[in-house]
Amino acid sequence: MTLPVRHRAGSLLGRAFPAGGWNEPAAAEFDELWERMNRLMESAAAAPAGLAWSPAADMRETDDAYVIEAELPGVKRDDIDIEMSDREVRIKGTYKEQEREGVLRRGTRRTGSFEYHAVLPADVKAEEAGATLSDGVLTVTLPKAQAAKPRRIEITGS
Structure with a gap:
């Protein structure tokens, strides 16, 4: 795994400040955050090979369904398992x-x-769910239950 490189020549506080000056507490917080991120990335890179990783994925909501698109290039259809229980996928x-x-x-x-x-934020019709794998992208479509669909309420006269 390739990690971001940070030059150790000095922290933000050790560099010359711009003409208007920097907010020193904010710069110190940024340095602390950067160090925590580096430790997290290093620990992730050193994780045992047996641990599962998470593919890049998007979940979007349409009027009728929730759609999950996961990037799985090179993964065969038989090597993928999709499970649904309650509102979890x-x-x-x-x-x-x-x-x-x-x-x-x-x-x-x-x-x-x-x-x-x-x-998922609302119930779905699990029995009507479908999935396709095309060009390395897995698309899972989970139709919304009727109760989850928004309903327009018309306002009548006063």
């Missing part, structure tokens, strides 16, 4: 490492188990 699977000839000099692609979990 889980997309799980395995991205198997490909056999290669020669010596791998650098690798940044994730392999192993992955899992995406989402809690």
